Amino acid sequence: MKVIAAYLLLVLGGNTSPSAKDxxxxxxxxxxxxxxxxxxxxxxxxxxxxxxxxxxxGRERLASVPAGGGAVAVAAPSGGAGGGAAAAADEPKKEEKVEEKEESDDDMGFSLFD
Structure with missing residues (x-):
């Protein structure tokens, strides 16, 4: 990725045909x-x-890639299950919100703007 990023930065900077040395x-x-x-x-x-x-x-190719979020198949109960089980299966599961930490310790005290 860093080679591709460097190539794109050089092109963006005006070098239409960057060399390996560049x-x-x-x-x-x-x-x-x-x-x-x-x-x-x-x-x-x-x-x-x-x-x-x-x-x-590349954008056209990425548009055709499936990106998660598909529904989960629920197996229907067999035997003498009543209508209450079917109604419960139809209700979507509620997602729990996960709160993100305000500040991360991953940067070990360093910041981009220090």
Whole structure:
């Protein structure tokens, strides 16, 4: 992902055809390691293609991906169950709200704006 992000940042910055050296330089400025194989794979995949067309094609593919939230199938009770069981199965389950912590200790006391 960092190679793709670096490539997109370079394109956004005006470099319409970033090289492997450009990507390595950008990644090194933030202290990230550059994997030559991943850079070469990316460059071979985007060579001669317009980045806006690639992004549009990716959006079309993502639109067809199912994204959770499907209904759970409930098995009907067998035997002598009355109508009360069927009415209970038709009612959707109420979701419990989970309160998020106001501040997280995950950043170990450091903040983006310190």
């Amino acid at each position: 990507i390595k330089n950008l990644l090194s400025t933030v202290g990230a390691e550059a994997d030559d194989d991943k850079i070469e794979l990316l460059l071979s995949q985007v060579e001669g293609k317009d980045i806006t067309e690639l992004i549009a094609a």
